Amino acid sequence: MALTPPPAAGTLTCRGCGGTLEIRAPGRSVSVACGSCGALLDATDPDYRLIAQYTARKVTPRIPLGTRGRFGAETYEAIGYLVRKTVGESDTWFEYLLHNPTLGQRWLVEYHGHWVMTRTASGVPETSRRDATYQGVRYRHFEKANAEVVAVVGEFPWTPRVGERAMVDDFVAPPRMLSREATGHETTWSTGEYIDGATVWKAFGLAGAPPARIGVGAAQPSPYAAQGRAMFLLAVSFVAAAVLVHLLFAIFSQQRLVTDITGEYRPNVPEAATVVSEPFDLRGRTSNVMVEISTNVANSWAYFHLSLVNESTGVAKSFGREVGFYSGRDSDGAWSEGANWDRAYLPSVLSGGYVLVVEPEGPHPVAWRARLTRDVPRPLWVWLAIGAMLVPPVLFLWRRAAFEARRWSQSDHAPASRDDD
Template sequence: MDGRQEPKPENPLTAPAATPAPLRVKTLKCSGCGNSLTLRGMERTESVACEACGSVIDLTDENLRIISTFQSRVRYKPIIPLGSRGKLRGDLFEVIGYLRRAVTVEGVDYEWSEYLLFNPYKGFRWLSEYNGHWNFLKSTNQLPRTKGDGVKYLDKTFLHFQTAESRVVYVLGEFYWKVQAGESCRFSDYIAPPLILSKEQTARETDWSIGEYLEPESLRSAFQLTSPMPARIGVAPNQPSPYAGKTAPLWKLIGYFFLAALFIHLTLFFLAQNKRVFETRFTFEQKDKGKAFVTEVFELSGRPSNVVVRSAAAPLSNYWVYLNMALISEDGRAYDFGREISYYSGTEDGTAWSEGGFSDEATLPAIPAGKYYLRIEPDFPAPRINYQVEVYRDVPKWSFFFMALGALCLLPILLIWRVARFEGKRWAESDHPGTLWKRIPESAPEQEKEKTNPEGKESR
């Protein structure tokens, strides 16, 4: 934070390949209260904060001058105690400093914790924690390139998340710069989950750091902490989406189901009888109104399948006809249904209009094989109606295919809704709420190897 030049680590060519030996430590007495202080960063440490009195001591001064004093009403307790050692990304680090920062937004203070880690061969790293979310950060001197409202870094696009002014409210332990109470910097965060790129500016310089989201339990295991980690609240800026990487496999699976459904439907389509088994014509007059007519007997063969009754009526100009019908088997089983055919037309304000039609059809599903007849009872206001009836057996229907297709679409719709809900929570805390779809970042790999991030100035 605040652009401090990090001391360069020892030549990595001379560093042993095995895990480094325990860090050498040095003790001294606090200039403010006499409390014993332990130094682990050795010559790379420029200041140390006393837990007992809040004094920050300048270690580059031979008289151990007190350069600042934190008069905090709150006694912060680090979740990871100073002196704890843990292996992160294959390297062993020791916690040597604890920093508490705050930012004020619309009159509300938001605070987070930062832990300074040290390895004699790797140098300094940072762990940051806010609302139970953790990031592992390191500095970089490779400057990102501006791209639209984001930046390009290591062939990855990072979208701008927020810009604000932060200040130091509490420190504990060692630091590689002369940290002071109230010191501030302006920072800008850019995200490409699970990565975060931070730019920090002071009057003197600008520094960049790259970080990666860590699962709390992985830290708990790495540092062998016995107490539970704080519960996560909300969605962190670079928290990986639980739905990342699931969209493509889902669409692939849906594609397989679509092809399977299409194959099954086409097979049934070509195997269907689609056979006309009966046809008749009637002429109804007003004297026949209220009377029931029955057709000749016809046979339905094959497996249980649908029966389509198609009907047409004429003349039908500004009239309607309603037919109360029933398909009845020889053993007395009846399938009742009613159909209305109507057609109206005219002219309104010089524009011709029409509605309705001269034909209609009804589908009766899963009718067993056997001998059947139709009973028809007409109702109509016209003086006379000519009526035609056709009965088809085992007619293929596309409606079932489209119903299956609609059911398949429910899964991606649900996934899209969940993605939008998760990303909405993420961006609600940013400088760009309400621009969700434009700002859903591309998914980054779960692991970003440290070797891809060049060494440079430490800014976190």
């Protein structure tokens, strides 16, 4: 909504320095402060009575007073400027009073490059110690501050005084903010929404760039908030796809037992240790084979050197497996460790005729069995795929948590560090 023709703006002569001051909201402004000399004048008095004279503090609003800004369909004019700080601290923030003759007044607040556009709340929120609820939205308490006015320039619908203090409580539900300001005689609530500095600069047509943001603003929206649901659905879709692919492989895999041999190893008869299976065929597409070794070892170990030999080419795929199983009882009860069986997977084995050579060794006699199965789907691959697919969501959650940690580190409810213990 554009500005409607206001009552004619007026000018007056400052009672402090004789300079010319402009009244941009006649009929609404109660006081006007001179930025040159620090004089505070009564805008309702025909003679613009001097209310107070403060030591002049040179302040230059980044948004010059009298500048008009358009936010969507609404146009506002900057008519007042406050500089405030927390008592006992050096950080300051800046509040611009914006005026529209039809829509009324708004505040544009800037702190460390973060901007919030606020207006007076239409009702009193419900509050507890750590949160507030307004129009169905729950806000978390962010911080309490004893705010002090440091400098005043322009016109206002009340009489702000340098040194005036108020207790301010901020509650946030990014990008929204809810603020309670209490003085000795009045409590007011305002509600606001975070606005990007670039948007402010564009709205007012200001030259240059807005002040750089420092840290994360109390009401700054998380860049990850809107992506959470999409990231979750994407991760679920990928995991479901990985499981489906694994199931399809399981359905269409051969999983065919091609040889099953047994033997008995005796350390004192090493020449009889080696066992060669009957020839067998590996058929179908190139795929893996699974070799399973089971034994009767107990409180001992056995090592198996195995070779899968292609009868046509003489090429051997050799590998080893060690099994060991130990058990007993102590003061804590029964215990066991290891296993008396093991398995190995040989990938990408060509079809053809093969034999399996088994050469066991160990300190004690052992009976063993070797089974070779063709084309076996491996759960390992689906778990690796799922693990890889979960990396982006985990990184996303970590970044989102880190962003919120940076936000709340500036609040009254920041997690205590170990150094504070």
